[in-house]
Amino acid sequence: MHEMSLCESVLQIVEEEATRQRFSRVKWLQLEIGVLAGVEVEAMRFCFDVVARNSLLQEAELDIVQPGGEAWCMQCAQTVAIAARYTPCPHCGSYQLQVTGGDQMRIKELEVE
């Protein structure tokens, strides 16, 4: 359940941004959580509701986009799509893969007022 900590970090970042960019309420918030980030999106939504209570995120609509997993295959010398960390290269079957995308956890964009 590190989703709770993640949501608290989101709130903290948004609050800092609120001071810097002068807004008091968030209407919409977009997070980017890659499929390899080890985050349960449903848990994230649940924790977000709890953390958002009585904050400037209280009424914010949460939008989570989930970029797919990407890895560099050493054998094929190209970027390939992977669904999980334990899957082989879909082209050559090698496990010599370096994850290059889909493990990000970022706050992308806000609609504020």
Add this chain to the structure above:
Amino acid sequence: MCTVCGCSEGEVRVEPGSGHDHKPQHAHHHEHHHQHSRSHSHEHSHDHHYGLGPARAHAPGLEQSRMVQIEQDILGKNDQYARANRARLTGQGIFALNLVSSPGSGKTTLLTSTLTALREQIPLAVIEGDQQTSQDADRIRATGVNAIQVNTGKGCHLDAHMVGHALDSLTPERGSILFIENVGNLVCPAAFDLGEAHKVAILSITEGEDKPIKYPDMFAAADLLLLNKIDLLPHLNFDVARCIEYARQVNPALQVIQVSATSGEGMEQWYQWLRLNRQNRLIGHATDVSAEARRA
């Protein structure tokens, strides 16, 4: 986290030592956001109290709807603390390991055996993470090694900020090996860099050989896997080769050592790994090595 001092929220306590107490210094008001109740004990002045919740920031300004690009890593703050810890540890030639495993993998027993075996040769220190109690730190201190307990409260992992404060209190000797025993959890600690040199995953063979692919993030984040309780192999239906194969599917570069903290099997290899990697860290810290030579 508290936006004033950057302190993590929750029931985190670092014991004992440092008189670092954030609470009274906060001019702003903290509120609770969680459904569960939190009791914060403030009787002990040596405890670390982290803010009770994020500060309410009120920004006066235009009440006009607009889009704001943020593009920030959610764990950016943790990573910042981790970088600071790493710089500090590297600067002092301290070789820090983040020990991660499920509860019951035999992590603390493995650690106490290790401390007992190495304490005469190498300066050692331990940061012990658990949700509650200081039982594990007490077990560690019984070996004569300096240890500090960090209780994460409801938290399921240590973060870099807690470790930074624990370092303030513990002040490990230059050139020592610092073991950070994380909360028993194969999921959450994977995402939190503490500033360690390596994550070491401990998996006991009573747990099932498919754990590396069930919890791939942790095995992907680790550099060394200790396959523990290997003395029980004759009594179990555990395929060691299959387990290692799974682990290397997730992380082809993963090193594996088979050990038993109880029988001592394989432990010498683990000590060898520790000595070699620590020596590597000490390159450029010649004074520390010569001090050690004098002591020996």
